[in-house]
Amino acid sequence: MATRTVFYSFHYERDVNRVQLVRNINALEGQPLLNAQAWEEVKRRGQQAIVNWIDKEMLYKRAVVVLIGQETAGRSWVLYEIEKAWREKKPLVGIRIHGLSSFGSVDRPGANPFDKVSGVHGIPVFDPTRTDWRGVVDSKATYTNLVNNMEGWVAQAKARMW
Template identity: 85%
Template sequence: MAIKTVFYSFHYERDVNRVQLVRHIRALQGQPMLKSQQWEEVKRRGQRAIVNWIDKEMRYKRAVVVLIGQETAGREWVIYEIEKAWQEKKPLVGVRIHGLSSFGSADRAGANPFDKASGVSGIPVFDPTRTDWWGNIDTKATYANLVNNLEGWVAQAKVRR
């Protein structure tokens, strides 16, 4: 059975525009996207409120898709989400999004966040990034590659045994 409902894990401030592009593909159904004001409201209520929001949104999702940007691996809540998914034996997969356009420009690839998560290993990470003849990231070709492959990549998510 194809995985259709997922929890997207990502660095909100830096990558929200790239994540919106992923969500517009509509191959998968993710948790509701919080607006920046809503996310700030959750954060103001403290760490317990953030944990509760993550736990609630992840509860009935069939997989966790970590959308990896330049700074994703350094985000405390992304690591929490990875470790929680692993502990709960939810399928995990990473997709690099640095090559998608955010306000007209691409980013640099970031570190693999699965390397920073305790006890997590062997998670596949897919990179749709395409470059032109000069080695520059082609954001349109990258997006097209993501559209064509996202559902198949998520189907290859790894579950802790």
């Protein structure tokens, strides 16, 4: 049962399958994930429509969880969501998801998106990634680690205090 309502921030095109794995844990309640067709419809209406969607979905959420994949830090909408959460003093936390399987493959770790936003500091970033004895990412062990720790990690989210 979900105990906290959160807004998930992530790179849609690259990581939506990994994000679906995170949502399936059911430790937290997040905004509905748009399918590809619905996301394209929002994008087609322009930048203000995207801003409106983000603002509406983030409005009553208690925290923002940035799911960090290989290219997340380069996504302008993720940076907007981080800036908005910081400005509104919503708790922020990062969780790396590159070690989760997407169609049978894992990714390389990406840059920390919090480092890309001026003035944002002290945000914890957790990495559930586990490797086997050869140093190869074990996506099943990574998922298990995420399941066991996600709720506790989100409880450590940090907000701007001033």
